Structures are given as structure tokens and as C-alpha cells.
Amino acid sequence: MNNQLYTDVLVEVPGLQTDRTYQYQVPPRLAGILQFGHRVKVPFGKQKITGFVVGFNEQKAVPGVKEIIGLVDENPLFRAEQLTLARWLADYYFCSTVKALQSVIGPALKKTAARSVARLYSAVGPEQLPLLQEQLARSPKKLAVLETALQHPGLDKRALAAVSGASLPVINQLCAGGQLRVETELLARDPYPQYEAVRQAPVTLTTEQGRSVQAITAALQQGEHRVFMLHGVTGSGKTEVYLRCIEQVLSTGRQAITLVPEIALTPQMVRLYKARFGRAVAVLHSRMSDGERYDEWMRIDSGSAPVVLGVRSAILAPVPDPGLIIIDEEHEPSYKQEEAPRYHARAVALYRAQKNRGVLVLGSATPSLESYCRTLSGGEYTLLNMPCRVKGKNMPDVQLVDMRREVQSGNSGIFSLLLLQKLRSRLHNKEQAIIFLNRRGFKTLVVCRECGLVLKCPRCEISLTYHTDGRLRCHYCNYQVQALQRCPDCGSSQVGYFGTGTQRVEMELTAHLPGARILRMDADTTTRKGSHEQILAAFASGEADILVGTQMVAKGLDLPGVTLVGVINADSTLHMPDFRAGERTFQLLAQVAGRTGRGDEPGEVLIQTFTPEHYAVQAAARHNYQAFFYKELGLRKEMGYPPFAKMVRILVYGRDEAAVQQAAEKIRAQLDRFAEGLSGGRIMIIGPAPAPLARLKEDYRWHIILWSADYRQLRLVMQQFAQASHGTLPGKALKMSIDVDPMYTM
DNA sequence: AGCACGCCGACT
């Protein structure tokens, strides 16, 4: 259908960040065969590289046009919509189109030889058996094989050998001689073959669930683009709402994508979907083999799996007509890809839903500020509230312990007296407890242990970080001040640095509670695959009294035998040098506070903190999202941070610190020049400053952060910069990354 | 990424 002579190819050259296509001549032997979406081998300079066919021409555009060498795959790998999506990604996130395309068609590129079986059939019919017996009188093994093949058609080689008692070479001879016919059958890998659709007794929806389902299905029937924010506390039954809505969208002949965070995509979750939709479900997650993912991808592409359940990258799946996209736990930072293209699955979902007149449902107990503020009056999202737990379970009691008082009364240990007392009573009653250590803080954080003051940058409201040169620095703008001996607020000399590890907690716990059986779960004890589950299983079966762990225990908090959860340092994430520190602390504490007490016993939560009056801590303790939201929103507005602005972060990194700093300074000067030429909304540019993670894997890291309420202006600056730099830096040892809407500024 | 072109220092 295309008698085109020339083709546009998007080339894949490492180190070359270009959105240009290159024209190649179509050799006669590929005329009529070469199609849009084909992966091809092409000459490029002196090398041979791969590229993707993205267009055709009748006319030569370049005098020295070269010829395509050949096809890499038999079939095209993508359709026009997928290229459009890749182009959007490349444009929005300032990365090369090939890189974006490679992400969009990821699994298709990793095509592994599909598993197949060679089934064997006798080439002669049973009526010829007497004749065979005569012919093969001197080859009893061959005869036995053919007789077996007649009796049991369709065995594979090994089975045929076993049943007939012959060896494999005999069978191979028969195949070669044509007496056995070989049929190759492709096996589709099904990663979850054991979960088939089972009819269940229909669940009766709560009033709130019913209302939410009705609102969403009504929109689905209208076939209009809408966005719903499903704000439901943990245990309010959001999943059932999702399943009902998917049923509805399937009935209109369209498809649904559900995204869940990595840790939530457990076998139980898959079982739930498979039980409702059976083989219609395709699952995509990072622990699958390339082959399994490829098979699921193809089932999606062909339309035979209209229900997609997966992690972040599933938002790129080749679903033909996604009428419904659901993002569960939409606030989770794992939806942001931390390598190019640095996309946020929620942003991609919004794009696809808009383009496709689809419905987007964002579910969370602790919605991101970005999303929730769009439900306010005048916003474009519709809020659906589900404030109650199903079956009338109550939220657990949360108590705050002021650690400053503990210090004042002479207890400078990790544990408050109250926590120790409660732990002892749990041990006595043979109940279990979890100690949650919010460790992801910085040892270099400066805190007054008397009044709880944390030193902050006067310009950025970001916590200052202690450097070994004795100075305190802001990792946003590079503000510096000499380290203080005394607290500037209360004059106390009890100024110290934060940092408590799980090992130390475990040790001190053993000292305080001799005889208690303690399990530790953190990055050190969960290196092996599955060790995470093993530790939780051991704890669930009562092999230990206390489980000590970091973030990752948060998902194991549903254990019914647990009646106490203790949080050691609620503050440590609070004062991370990041503008989202408060939001992340609230989300974490709210999650902890919301997850216990699912058994019959009411759960109890104890949060130790140096700043009990902090709004994020207070709101989490009271299960009050609104209180947190409005306070945080006010602060963001004051500072002009997202969601009131769009933010872009440029990170420069490399082995040579001086070169890194110099390059970062050059970039800053360049950005200033680009920004100067614009009239419009103001663009804030700070840095270059050493990134909070100033050194990572041998590389020194400096960054520049830009933000503006006027996103178009910011884009104009960035577009000029991206064009000028081509995504690369002069000097071989220097690297750069551009992060649009960064989740972390570390 | 490779590989060319191109303009300044120490060698036969």
C-alpha cells in the first residue's frame, strides 16, 4: 500500500539527543513490505545502528541519502497513537523522542523467543500399520515410536521417547525421514494461570460506595472526559468501587487500566481482579520476566485483555480505547519514573484520558496536594468522599508523645517511658507490637533537643544541612551560615544531629525488654527476593513479639495480632531538605495511623515526636486530612511552590566536583539569559547549589531549580535550553538530567 | 557514541 521511495527514521544513537528524523532510501526488496513502526538497521556515519520508521516520502530530501540495510523484526512495533504519545512525553519531559518511544513500546523491544512445543504426529495412518511392521522389522525402536505416535498423537519429543522406550536420536531420525510430522505450537505464558474467574456472591455496597460508583458510571455512560478524586480512608472499600466501574466500561466495549504502586501489586490484588475478570486481565509489573511481560503486552495490544492491572509503566500499555483509567494511591511517589523519560504516570493518565475522552479516577486516603486542590471550587476534578470504613470499624486511637519533655526529665534515650510501658504490657498480654522507624532523614539535620527547633533557610524554608566544614547550607539556594553552638531560639546547648538506625533501636529494645523476641525489617535484612514476605510471615505466625522496621513495615501493618504501633521519630522526614517534606510526613503517619485496628481488637498508635504541635503530625494523629491540606496549601502559596507553580530541576553530576560546579554555573548563566528575553510571568531560578544528596555513587551532584506560576514562560526557557544543550554537556565526564515536576529535590 | 576536522605545543 505504500509505494514510497524514501522513509523517515528516528535513529537510536546513544549520546545523541535529537528529535530529528533521518531520511533513508527504501531498497526495492523492501518496497511494499516496510511499514510505519518497523524497527530497521541503517547506516549512520560509519556505524550501523537501529532506528524506527516513522514516515514516508516520495521525494528525496538529502542529496547523499543512504539505503536501509534491513528489518530487525518481521512486524511493526508500534502504531501512530503510540508515536504521538512518545512525542508528547519527549516534549513535556524534555527528553529525546527515541528514548520516549523506547519507553512507550518497552516490552515489544524485549521480544524473547516465544516458548513453543514441537508436537509430533505419525505421517502415516493406522491402516498402514501392517505395512510398517514389515518395513521396519529390523528397527523395532522406530516401529515402537510410530505405533506410540499413532496411539497418542501430539506428544512432544521427550514424552514420545519416554512412552515408546526409544531414545531421542531415533525420533530425530524419523522426523528427518519424514515418517513423523512436526507441528510447532506457541505457548502463551500466563503468569497467573491458577487464578480463573470465579463467580462470587455479589458484595453489597455501602451507601458511600454506591454513590461513588453511580457518579463514575454515569460519566462513563456519557462518554465524556472527567476526573474523579476518590478520597477514601484506608479500609473504606475503594477497590470494590474500581471493580464495579471496570465492569461498566467493559460493557461499553472500551478498556480499563488500573495502576497500583509497586508494593500494592501483590498476588492477593491480582487474585481479586482475576476472580472478577478472569483471562480478560493482563498484569504488568517489574518482577515479571521479559517474556511474560511481552505476552501480556501482546494480549493488550490485540484487545484480548481489556483489563490492565499494573505498576507505573502500565500507563503506556497499548490499550486501544481506554475508557477508564484508575490510579490507586495516587499520591505515591513511585508513580514518578526516576530516569528519562522522567514521567509521572498521573500526568500521562491525564493526557491519555483527555485525548481519548476517558474517565480518570484518582484514589487515595491522603491525596497529593496537586490533585486535591483541583477538586476545590472552580477546579476541574470531582470529589467523591468515602470517610467511613466498611463494617463500621473505627479508626485507631493515636497518641502523641512529646520527646522534648522526655529529654527535660532526664530520659535522653530513643524510647519514651510511655512507649516502654505499653510495650511491657503487650509482652505481658502476649500481644504483638510494631516499632516503626521513620528513618529516611538526614544525620546532618540540625535540631535543638530542648525546644525542637530545626534550623531553616531564611529564603527557602528548607532545612539547613550540616557540612563537615562546619557550615550549615541550604541545598536549594546555597545559602550558608556558620554552625551554631547554641540554639538561636532557646539558648540551649543541646543542639545535635538527627539519625537513629534500626539496629540501634533493636539493640536498645533488647536492653530495655530482656526476653522479648524481636524481628528487624529494613534494607539490610530484606536484600534477598522474598525475604520481605518471609519476615512478615514469621511475625504473623507469632515467632516474634516486636517487629522493628522502616517504611517497608507500613504495608505489613494489617496484621490482626498487632495491637500497638510505635513511631520513633515522626520528625525525621518532616525536616528533609525538600518542599514536600511535610506532605510526605503526613502521608506516612496517616498511613500508619490508619492501618492498625483492622482485627477485632482496637489498635493503638503512639507517635514520638519533637514537634507534636506541627500541623502535619497533629493532622495525622487526628485522621484529619482537611486540616493538613489547608495548612500546607497556605504555606505552598506563600512560598510560591507547587501546586501554585510548575517546577523543573536540572541536575549536573560527575566525578570532578570543580567541573560539575563550573558546568552548573554556566547553565545558570544560560538560563538567566533565556529568561531575560521573556516578558510574562516571573521565573524563579535558584542555585546552582550542591544537591542534598551531594555525592552519590562517586558522582558529585549540583542542581538548579526553576519554578514559575506561568508554566508557558518556564517552558519557553527550558525549550531554548534543551535545544541549545541537546541534552548533553561539554566534557565527557559530565552528565545532566532534566526533571519536570520533580518528586524529590535531593 | 564514533569519527572527522581543526587549530596550537614538542619532536625528527
Added chain:
DNA sequence: GTCGGCGTGCTC
């Protein structure tokens, strides 16, 4: 005088 340093630029 030339050989070669790797800075800058291009690859259909």
C-alpha cells in the same frame, strides 16, 4: 618544518 593534543560538530 611535521606529528599529534583533544575541543567542536556531524552523522540521512
